[in-house]
Amino acid sequence: MLNFLTKRRRSRLLAEPFPANWRSVLEANLGPWLTLEPAERGALEGIVTILLAEKRWQGCGGLELDDTIRVTIAGQAAMLLLAIEHDHYRNVKDILVYPHAYTGARPSQLQGGVMTDEPSERLGEAWLRGPVVLSWDAALAGGRRARDGRNVVYHEFAHKLDMLDGVADGVPILEDRADYQRWYAAMMNEYQALKKDLARGRKGLLRPYGGSAPEEFFAVAVEVFFEQGARLKREAPELYGVLKGYFRQDPAERSRHS
Numbered sequence: 140m141l142n143f144l145t146k147r148r149r150s151r152l153l154a155e156p157f158p159a160n161w162r163s164v165l166e167a168n169l170g171p172w173l174t175l176e177p178a179e180r181g182a183l184e185g186i187v188t189i190l191l192a193e194k195r196w197q198g199c200g201g202l203e204l205d206d207t208i209r210v211t212i213a214g215q216a217a218m219l220l221l222a223i224e225h226d227h228y229r230n231v232k233d234i235l236v237y238p239h240a241y242t243g244a245r246p247s248q249l250q251g252g253v254m255t256d257e258p259s260e261r262l263g264e265a266w267l268r269g270p271v272v273l274s275w276d277a278a279l280a281g282g283r284r285a286r287d288g289r290n291v292v293y294h295e296f297a298h299k300l301d302m303l304d305g306v307a308d309g310v311p312i313l314e315d316r317a318d319y320q321r322w323y324a325a326m327m328n329e330y331q332a333l334k335k336d337l338a339r340g341r342k343g344l345l346r347p348y349g350g351s352a353p354e355e356f357f358a359v360a361v362e363v364f365f366e367q368g369a370r371l372k373r374e375a376p377e378l379y380g381v382l383k384g385y386f387r388q389d390p391a392e393r394s395r396h397s
Contacts, residue, residue, distance in 0.1 A: 152192055157184040164210040170285020174393045186217035195233045202238040212278050215292035222387035228299050233270035240274050263291040265298035267307055288367045297361035301354055309353035325377040330356045344374050365390050
């Protein structure tokens with residue numbers, strides 16, 4: 140439950156008119172914006188307002204943050220929350236933004252069981268008990284190229300939805316046992332199918348990174364669900380169905396009428 144002060148602060152924020160320059164950023168950099176109904180746009184603007192006010196935004200690698208960067212990223216993150224019950228990503232306190240791809244440390248195991256941190260180039264990451272980290276040029280490209288099935292903001296904030304129960308396993312918090320059963324069946328069937336296709340050298344709708352772990356499969360599937368929903372619905376209807384049930388959105392239908 141939100142405490143009284145949080146509710147009052149948010150009510151005051153939402154009572155203020157949404158800045159015209161912020162709306163211009165959403166129109167330019169949030170691909171789905173024009174497909175949204177007026178009520179959906181209003182709801183998204185409200186989420187953006189809270190995300191900008193409550194999260195700690197930090198530029199890294201020499202990047203100076205401005206409203207364009209913050210609103211572009213917050214708008215994409217808000218798309219995932221648009222129709223579900225939420226508390227504005229309560230497990231996200233900090234959002235770190237680099238200008239370009241950055242180098243991070245990836246744990247790997249050497250012969251003999253010795254663990255080491257191996258440097259790797261990244262476009263984004265989400266920590267279980269830490270920040271969301273993003274590359275600005277990748278976030279901007281993902282927002283503007285709204286139908287290529289790749290969106291680093293969707294991907295990393297999908298991880299944060301997955302992590303709300305305290306574990307990154309590709310299973311967000313669902314309503315009841317039946318929902319969990321449908322989720323496991325649909326996700327694991329498609330996850331195993333992807334792994335088999337990769338072993339045979341076949342390429343499909345979901346990119347290969349989704350075959351690396353169930354949590355990555357979920358995040359990759361979320362990218363495709365929002366950006367190529369009609370194709371996902373045709374090729375993997377059960378997967379589309381559980382994602383539609385969770386997010387309470389129908390991107391395939393939205394794109395059909397756009």
